[in-house]
Structures are given as structure tokens and as C-alpha cells.
Amino acid sequence: xxxxxxxxxxxxxxxxxxxxxxxxxxxxxxxxxxxxxxxxxxxxxxxxxxxxxxxxxxxxxxxxxxxxxxxxxxxxxxxxxxxxxxxxxxxxxxxxxxxxxxxxxxxxxxxxxxxxxxxxxxxxxxxxxxxxxxxxxxxxxxxxxxxxxxxxxxxxxxxxxxxxxxxxxxxxxxxxxxxxxxxxxxxxxxxxxxxxxxxxxxxxxxxxxxxxxxxxxxxxxxxxxxxxxxxxxxxxxxxxxxxxxxxxxxxxxxxxxxxxxxxxxxxxxxxxxxxxxxxxxxxxxxxxxxxxxxxxxxxxxxxxxxxxxxxxxxxxxxxxxxxxxxxxxxxxxxxxxxxxxxxxxxxxxxxxxxxxxxxxxxxxxxxxxxxxxxxxxxxxxxxxxxxxxxxxxxxxxxxxxxxxxxxxxxxxxxxxxxxxxxxxxxxxxxxxxxxxxxxxxxxxxxxxxxxxxxxxxxxxxxxxxxxxxxxxxxxxxxxx
Amino acid sequence: xxxxxxxxxxxxxxxxxxxxxxxxxxxxxxxxxxxxxxxxxxxxxxxxxxxxxxxxxxxxxxxxxxxxxxxxxxxxxxxxxxxxxxxxxxxxxxxxxxxxxxxxxxxxxxxxxxxxxxxxxxxxxxxxxxxxxxxxxxxxxxxxxxxxxxxxxxxxxxxxxxxxxxxxxxxxxxxxxxxxxxxxxxxxxxxxxxxxxxxxxxxxxxxxxxxxxxxxxxxxxxxxxxxxxxxxxxxxxxxxxxxxxxxxxxxxxxxxxxxxxxxxxxxxxxxxxxxxxxxxxxxxxxxxxxxxxxxxxxxxxxxxxxxxxxxxxxxxxxxxxxxxxxxxxxxxxxxxxxxxxxxxxxxxxxxxxxxxxxxxxxxxxxxxxxxxxxxxxxxxxxxxxxxxxxxxxxxxxxxxxxxxxxxxxxxxxxxxxxxxxxxxxxxxxxxxxxxxxxxxxxxxxxxxxxxxxxxxxxxxxxxxxxxxxxxxxxxxxxxxxx
Numbered sequence: 023x024x025x026x027x028x029x030x031x032x033x034x035x036x037x038x039x040x041x042x043x044x045x046x047x048x049x050x051x052x053x054x055x056x057x058x059x060x061x062x063x064x065x066x067x068x069x070x071x072x073x074x075x076x077x078x079x080x081x082x083x084x085x086x087x088x089x090x091x092x093x094x095x096x097x098x099x100x101x102x103x104x105x106x107x108x109x110x111x112x113x114x115x116x117x118x119x120x121x122x123x124x125x126x127x128x129x130x131x132x133x134x135x136x137x138x139x140x141x142x143x144x145x146x147x148x149x150x151x152x153x154x155x156x157x158x159x160x161x162x163x164x165x166x167x168x169x170x171x172x173x174x175x176x177x178x179x180x181x182x183x184x185x186x187x188x189x190x191x192x193x194x195x196x197x198x199x200x201x202x203x204x205x206x207x208x209x210x211x212x213x214x215x216x217x218x219x220x221x222x223x224x225x226x227x228x229x230x231x232x233x234x235x236x237x238x239x240x241x242x243x244x245x246x247x248x249x250x251x252x253x254x255x256x257x258x259x260x261x262x263x264x265x266x267x268x269x270x271x272x273x274x275x276x277x278x279x280x281x282x283x284x285x286x287x288x289x290x291x292x293x294x295x296x297x298x299x300x301x302x303x304x305x306x307x308x309x310x311x312x313x314x315x316x317x318x319x320x321x322x323x324x325x326x327x328x329x330x331x332x333x334x335x336x337x338x339x340x341x342x343x344x345x346x347x348x349x350x351x352x353x354x355x356x357x358x359x360x361x362x363x364x365x366x367x368x369x370x371x372x373x374x375x376x377x378x379x380x381x382x383x384x385x386x387x388x389x390x391x392x393x394x395x396x397x398x399x400x401x402x403x404x405x406x407x408x409x410x411x412x413x414x415x416x417x418x419x420x421x422x423x424x425x426x427x428x429x430x431x432x433x434x435x436x437x438x439x440x441x442x443x444x445x446x447x448x449x450x451x452x453x454x455x456x457x458x459x460x461x462x463x464x465x466x467x468x469x470x471x472x473x474x475x476x477x478x479x480x481x482x483x484x485x486x487x488x489x490x491x492x493x494x495x496x497x498x499x500x501x502x
Numbered sequence: 503x504x505x506x507x508x509x510x511x512x513x514x515x516x517x518x519x520x521x522x523x524x525x526x527x528x529x530x531x532x533x534x535x536x537x538x539x540x541x542x543x544x545x546x547x548x549x550x551x552x553x554x555x556x557x558x559x560x561x562x563x564x565x566x567x568x569x570x571x572x573x574x575x576x577x578x579x580x581x582x583x584x585x586x587x588x589x590x591x592x593x594x595x596x597x598x599x600x601x602x603x604x605x606x607x608x609x610x611x612x613x614x615x616x617x618x619x620x621x622x623x624x625x626x627x628x629x630x631x632x633x634x635x636x637x638x639x640x641x642x643x644x645x646x647x648x649x650x651x652x653x654x655x656x657x658x659x660x661x662x663x664x665x666x667x668x669x670x671x672x673x674x675x676x677x678x679x680x681x682x683x684x685x686x687x688x689x690x691x692x693x694x695x696x697x698x699x700x701x702x703x704x705x706x707x708x709x710x711x712x713x714x715x716x717x718x719x720x721x722x723x724x725x726x727x728x729x730x731x732x733x734x735x736x737x738x739x740x741x742x743x744x745x746x747x748x749x750x751x752x753x754x755x756x757x758x759x760x761x762x763x764x765x766x767x768x769x770x771x772x773x774x775x776x777x778x779x780x781x782x783x784x785x786x787x788x789x790x791x792x793x794x795x796x797x798x799x800x801x802x803x804x805x806x807x808x809x810x811x812x813x814x815x816x817x818x819x820x821x822x823x824x825x826x827x828x829x830x831x832x833x834x835x836x837x838x839x840x841x842x843x844x845x846x847x848x849x850x851x852x853x854x855x856x857x858x859x860x861x862x863x864x865x866x867x868x869x870x871x872x873x874x875x876x877x878x879x880x881x882x883x884x885x886x887x888x889x890x891x892x893x894x895x896x897x898x899x900x901x902x903x904x905x906x907x908x909x910x911x912x913x914x915x916x917x918x919x920x921x922x923x924x925x926x927x928x929x930x931x932x933x934x935x936x937x938x939x940x941x942x943x944x945x946x947x948x949x950x951x952x953x954x955x956x957x958x959x960x961x962x963x964x965x966x967x968x969x970x971x972x973x974x975x976x977x978x979x980x981x982x983x984x
Binding site for chain 2: 062065066067068069070071072073074101103105107110111112113167294296297298301302303304
């Protein structure tokens with residue numbers, strides 16, 4: 023057990039999924055051929071001027087309202103000056119001493135225990151382009167630049183240093199992702215860089231003791247890596263402090279392959295960004311009316327949704343946690359549940375068969391090949407006994423492959439369950455006649471052969487026998 | 503036949519509409535004048551003769567008697583920091599040698615749409631940084647009124663071209679006096695509109711919070727014609743004024759009862775006695791015509807120049823960061839990234855630009871920001887307030903435009919602070935974002951003296967109307983054209 027207390031603060035860059043960039047009309051589509059979504063503004067050509075995208079501002083406001091922030095009626099854009107080849111203007115348009123939102127917080131749970139983290143601020147800024155170091159014949163000598171991403175809108179969410187473990191940091195990020203996807207302001211895709219996180223961490227001997235120097239961790243490209251990097255960093259700092267040493271205030275890069283952090287730059291080398299107000303943009307004015315209007319557009323947020331899944335739908339905590347992770351997943355689940363009227367079954371299918379299918383095909387929930395209504399109908403058929411659960415899974419695969427509703431498939435393939443007692447009794451008599459040994463064994467008290475006989479019945483009906491009915495009729499026939 | 507290059511734009515318009523001459527006649531007369539004078543003047547960085555003639559031809563073909571767009575067929579020039587997609591835009595810098603922007607500035611789009619004949623792009627102090635046109639990487643422009651003297655700057659090329667009859671009018675940009683001071687030194691009218699009145703989209707930025715495009719012309723009517731053709735809101739410039747520009751420029755005002763304020767602080771700031779005298783004579787003439795001249799208090803004028811050089815250079819240090827050798831313009835052959843930056847910028851920028859980038863970077867740096875940038879912003883607020891107070895008492899404020907007449911080439915190149923003092927009276931107006939014009943008000947040592955008239959924020963219409971009344975009152979200036 024460590025003698026130190028951990029203090030963690032996070033900075034999360036959330037890429038807003040607007041169709042166009044923050045200061046020009048260029049598209050923001052991910053994966054377009056390099057430098058095909060650019061114009062004089064986002065290329066930083068001489069004389070070009072930024073014009074703020076009102077849609078991005080709306081998303082930013084909805085995010086801030088969802089996180090309980092105070093949204094300011096007036097805020098300022100500022101220039102953050104530094105040289106880098108993928109930063110076209112030599113400065114990034116950001117917000118500095120007057121961000122549009124401050125305060126607020128986010129609730130989340132760790133092992134069922136509630137936590138809340140206070141937010142310091144959220145500010146809007148533009149993304150840079152990308153330096154491409156690989157994939158070209160002369161990549162050993164040259165770096166290529168792709169400015170498609172330059173000017174994409176970001177919201178940087180900064181937390182107070184209130185997280186006390188890597189697990190809390192992880193749980194916070196998972197819930198934050200749930201919020202942004204639920205709002206639809208960000209697709210939450212870490213691989214594509216839609217969510218990016220830097221972490222500040224320092225240790226202290228006790229809650230009343232002063233904080234030690236902090237390190238800032240960068241290059242944390244997944245939530246798991248955030249947790250792993252923090253764990254590594256706690257061990258590293260604990261060792262230094264334990265030996266009576268001093269932690270250097272510095273920025274460290276996480277190396278996911280080696281699972282360790284290493285110095286990127288020391289405090290002395292930290293850049294002076296020479297912020298000053300952006301003269302090309304007027305102050306950002308947000309009226310109370312606009313705030314009220316946008317507040318009214320907020321959907322039910324993950325924390326409230328989770329509560330409802332537990333209290334009203336009776337889902338288990340694990341299922342509720344899972345379903346609220348992603349706004350698309352929750353929306354899909356609710357449609358299925360509404361259709362089939364059984365939230366538990368709906369949850370099982372969404373978390374089981376559907377998720378497996380999406381994973382196999384590398385699809386997101388938004389691109390699910392089976393409409394939620396169709397899955398709901400399928401579950402209804404099963405609940406009504408029209409088909410068995412086993413046949414249901416087969417029908418589901420056909421639905422996924424052919425994109426057709428379950429009713430059609432069941433009818434066309436004659437998959438409906440045999441619930442006709444007379445027909446089933448005849449089949450059972452045939453099975454008993456064909457298996458005299460097992461019949462005598464059963465009657466001699468070895469009731470476990472019932473399963474074997476039932477299997478024969480199902481086989482004879484190509485799985486279409488209503489299993490409950492078949493079971494009852496088989497027992498009756500054996501007693502006779 | 504009259505010399506077409508001596509006509510005002512208004513006279514050219516009338517002649518074209520009456521069919522007295524064609525746009526082709528006008529353009530070729532100006533091209534001939536350019537051919538005759540350009541070797542001496544070096545007003546142009548790019549001459550676009552062929553397209554100019556083609557545009558003039560189209561104007562003639564589509565001419566509707568009396569119904570042509572106001573600028574159709576008029577031969578104009580553009581300062582070389584206004585982006586043009588069919589001509590280089592070098593800003594007088596080696597860094598942008600041969601650079602042709604992929605887009606037109608909003609001003610250029612508006613001019614082209616009206617059928618203006620753009621003769622070419624004119625010389626300037628590199629990126630607008632200078633008051634004499636001597637800081638051009640392509641060599642200085644000379645004053646057509648005295649070839650041994652500077653035309654002023656930074657819009658010296660446009661001023662020299664118009665003063666020499668090489669163009670009917672022109673556009674420049676003014677950050678701290680770069681339209682008004684050359685207008686003064688070349689005997690022209692130059693207007694710096696309210697900041698935000700004219701779109702800056704496509705104007706290569708020097709100091710964004712100060713830069714403003716405006717006209718240089720032979721008289722107030724011509725300047726108003728040019729300005730009203732390009733001003734007004736632009737969706738590509740978020741800092742454009744939302745209010746529509748004035749539309750009653752033709753309304754005539756009398757000087758009777760007009761309150762002109764003369765800041766008492768002006769005399770403390772060092773004005774050549776002859777310049778002072780011409781300004782006083784002009785004020786006396788205005789008083790004779792019924793204007794009420796009052797001495798006013800305009801505090802902090804002495805702080806304007808230092809504050810300007812902190813703010814303008816701070817913004818410039820960021821605005822010029824994009825000149826990094828990566829995407830356009832000069833690019834040094836270098837082996838690593840830092841060397842690419844350093845060598846491209848060292849080779850591309852002249853000494854004054856380098857000096858100002860360093861000054862601006864310093865003023866924004868941690869540890870100096872408060873003492874430099876923040877204090878300069880405080881001075882800026884104080885100046886705005888001082889002008890607001892003044893405009894509660896008077897309709898217009900009047901000062902000399904420049905403390906001296908055109909000075910000899912080379913006189914101030916090694917003394918930047920003295921060069922900066924050329925803008926003593928224009929810079930405070932820029933910091934306050936106000937509209938101002940310079941118009942000729944007499945001759946000192948054989949060279950024109952300029953009178954600066956300043957109006958309240960957004961009162962560009964009042965400025966133009968009053969300017970016309972003052973112009974009519976003063977003895978007409980001697981013909982600028984030689």
C-alpha cells in the first residue's frame with residue numbers, strides 16, 4: 023500500500039461532429055484523401071479571415087449545459103502562438119482567459135459508488151492538421167502534411183484535480199464519452215482522435231499536505247492507456263518520493279508498446295504561447311434566449327438514464343452501465359425494449375447477439391444492419407412462442423444478412439414452431455417407437471435420457487417443436 | 503482633346519457616360535503615362551496592361567449610356583497587399599516573390615464585378631511596415647512631385663501612381679497612417695474608413711485590429727466614389743460593421759456652424775512650422791466660411807505612438823508567423839525544421855519586418871506582456887475615451903496629417919524612431935478605430951501639406967461630406983500632375 027495520495031486532473035479534447043470546420047465552410051469528413059477539404063482560411067493563406075461556425079457554437083453550448091457549466095454571455099477567442107508545420111497560421115485560435123463555459127461537473131460511478139468531478143472550464147478551439155511520417159516512398163527523408171483536419175472544432179474540457187485513482191479517471195472518461203455521444207456532439211471515437219486526453223498527476227502524503235510537482239502525460243490514445251499511464255506514473259513517482267527524491271515538473275509521453283512514460287520536455291522548455299485576444303473575431307456573444315432554447319433540446323443524460331434503467335426497467339447494474347455508455351446503443355436498446363415490451367430480454371440481445379454481430383463486422387451501432395424495430399419484432403415472436411429462442415438466433419442471422427423483417431423470414435422458411443399437440447404427439451410416438459432401449463431405461467428410473475429423447479423430437483421437427491410443449495407431451499407419453 | 507490622365511474619376515465617369523471617349527481610350531492613355539513615368543517612379547510591382555485593355559474593351563461593349571456601374575471603365579491601381587487571383591501579391595516582400603493567391607480579396611471581387619480596370623499592383627513598404635516606401639524589397643518608389651523625395655508609405659506606390667496621372671485612383675491600406683500620410687505627401691485625398699467599414703478579407707494582415715483598406719484619389723468626390731464601391735458588410739469578415747454604410751454622400755453640407763476641434767496637444771508633438779502655418783491658414787479659411795473652430799483637450803496623444811508600436815508589432819508577430827516556408831512563398835533548402843523556419847524567414851523578410859516581429863514577440867512574452875502589451879491596450883482604451891469625449895463637444899477633429907512634407911529618400915532609413923514619428927497624428931486615430939481623411943491644404947517648401955479630418959466612430963458619411971465642404975473652401979491645390 024502506497025503511503026501517498028494521488029491527485030489527477032484531466033484535459034479532454036472533444037472533437038465536435040459538425041459537418042463543416044470551426045472557421046470556414048470546409049467539410050470535416052474523416053478519411054478523405056489528403057488536402058481535399060481545405061480552403062484559404064484553414065490553410066492559413068495570407069489575407070484569409072476566420073468566420074465562426076454557429077453550429078459548432080450550438081454544440082459547444084449543449085455540451086456545457088449538459089455538464090452543468092456556467093455559460094458566459096461574453097467570451098473571447100485568443101491566439102495561441104507556436105510554430106509547427108501542421109499549424110497553418112503559426113497560431114491556434116483558442117480561448118484563454120475568457121472561455122465560454124466555466125464550472126460544472128460530471129457524476130459517475132466506480133464499483134457502484136457515486137463520484138463527482140468538478141470542471142474548471144470548457145473552451146472552444148480549432149484543431150491542427152496532421153503530419154504524416156509514414157506511407158510514402160520517401161518517408162525516411164520527408165514528412166507530408168494533411169490539412170483536412172486543420173480547423174476542425176474542438177471543445178477542451180478541463181477538470182479540477184479531484185480524481186484520486188486511475189480507475190476513477192477511467193470511469194470519468196467512460197461516462198464523459200457517454201455524455202458526448204448521447205448529446206450527439208461527438209462520435210467518441212478515440213482511434214480517429216475524436217476524443218483525446220491529457221492527464222496531470224501529482225502525489226502527496228495526505229489530504230492536508232501540499233501537492234508535489236505534477237507531470238503532464240500525453241499521447242494517451244485510449245481510455246485504457248490513460249489508466250495504464252497513470253498507474254505507471256504513480257509507481258514511478260512513489261519510487262522517487264519514497265527514496266526522498268523530487269518529482270520534476272515536466273511533460274511526459276506515454277509509450278503504449280513499452281507501457282511506460284518518458285520525458286518529452288521539462289518545465290524550463292515549456293513553450294510561451296504569448297496569448298492575446300484574436301483581433302479577427304468579435305467577442306462571442308451568447309444570449310440568455312439562446313441558452314434557454316438549447317437547454318430545451320437536451321436529451322436524457324446518461325446518469326439519469328442509468329437511474330431509470332435500474333429503477334423503472336429493473337435492469338441489472340452491469341446492463342444499465344453498459345447500455346448508457348453510448349448514446350446510439352441506448353437509443354437502439356430503448357426502441358427494441360419498447361417494441362417487445364421486455365427490457366431485460368431486449369438488453370440481453372442488444373448486449374449479446376447484436377454487439378457480437380457489430381464487432382464481427384466492425385460496425386458501429388449507428389450502422390447496425392438490423393433495424394431496432396425488426397429486432398423488437400423478433401423478440402416478440404419468441405416471447406409469443408411463435409418460434410423458439412434457438413430458431414430466433416438463426417432468424418436474426420438471416421435478418422442481418424438479408425436486411426429483411428423477421429415475419430417474412432419465418433413464414434418463407436416455415437420456421438414457425440409446431441405448437442399443434444396432435445402433430446407433436448404423433449412425432450413423439452414415432453420417436454419412442456424408434457428408441458425402445460431409452461424408453462425402458464427411462465421407465466426403469468433413469469430419467470436423464472429424457473434429454474436425449476427430447477433432442478430426437480427436436481431433430482425430427484428440424485428444431486421447430488415448441489420446446490415447452492414437446493417436453494410436457496414427451497413426459498406424458500413416457501408415463502403412459 | 504484633353505489629357506485624359508489629368509481628369510478626376512468623376513470627370514472620367516461623365517466623359518465615358520457621355521461617350522466623349524471610350525474606356526479603351528482612357529486605359530491606353532494611362533498605360534502611356536505609366537510607360538513614360540514608371541522608370542523614374544517605380545510605382546508598380548506588377549503591370550497588367552493586357553487584361554486592363556481587355557477589361558476596358560468589355561466595358562465599352564457593354565456600356566449602357568448613363569447606366570454603367572460607377573467604376574466601370576475607370577483605370578485604378580491596387581496596393582500589392584490586396585490579394586488578386588490573376589496577379590502576384592507580394593506585399594513588397596521577397597518572401598512572396600511570384601506568389602499568386604488562389605482567391606480574390608472581397609474588395610477585388612467588388613471592383614471586378616463593377617468593371618473597374620485594374621492597371622496593376624503598386625509598390626509598398628514590406629507588409630505595410632514603413633512610412634516612406636523605402637522598405638520595399640523591390641526598391642523604393644519616388645514622389646512624382648520631387649523625385650528626390652519619398653511618396654510616403656506604406657501605400658506609396660498607389661499614391662505616386664495617382665499623383666503622376668498613371669491611374670485615376672487607387673486603393674491602399676492604412677494601419678497607422680499608410681493611406682493618409684502618402685496622400686498628404688503626394689497632394690492627394692486619402693480616406694481611412696472606420697475600422698470594419700471595408701472588408702479585410704484578402705488584405706494580407708499587418709496588424710488586424712488596425713488594418714483598413716481605403717482609397718487614394720485626386721479629390722474627395724473621387725475618393726468617396728472609390729470607397730462607396732467597395733465598403734459594406736461581408737460575410738467573410740466577421741469584424742465588418744453590421745450597420746450599412748451611409749448612402750447620402752452627395753448631400754452637400756455647408757461649413758457654417760460645423761464645429762471643428764483642434765487638439766491643444768498637437769503643438770507639443772513636433773510639427774514643422776510651415777506645416778503648422780498651412781494648417782492654421784486652412785482653419786482660418788474654414789472659420790471664414792462659418793465653421794466654429796475650438797481648441798479641445800485630447801489627452802494621451804503622446805502615448806499613442808509607443809502604444810501603437812507595441813500593439814501593431816504584437817499582432818504582426820502572429821500574423822507573419824504563417825510565413826514559415828511550409829505552404830507558400832520563399833522556402834529555404836534546409837536539413838531540419840528549425841533551420842527551414844529560420845533560413846526561410848531570414849531570407850524572405852527585410853530588416854524592418856524582422857525588427858517588428860522581434861519587437862512584437864517581445865511585447866507578448868511572459869514577463870513582459872503586462873508591462874508592454876497590456877499597458878498598450880490600456881492606452882488604447884484611454885485614447886478611445888479621449889476621442890469619445892472630444893466628439894461630445896465637436897463634430898470633427900482636425901490635425902496636420904504628417905508633421906512634415908515629403909522628405910528626401912534615405913533621410914530617415916537609419917533612424918527608425920524618426921521614421922515612426924511620421925505617423926504621430928495618424929496613429930491615434932487608428933488606435934481608436936475612427937474614420938479620417940487627409941486632404942491637401944497648401945504648399946510648404948514647394949511640397950503639399952495635408953490636413954487630417956477625423957470623425958466619430960462610424961461617421962464616415964459625415965467625414966466625406968465635411969471633407970468636401972472643407973476642400974471647396976480651401977484654395978484649390980496646384981495640379982498634382984506633372
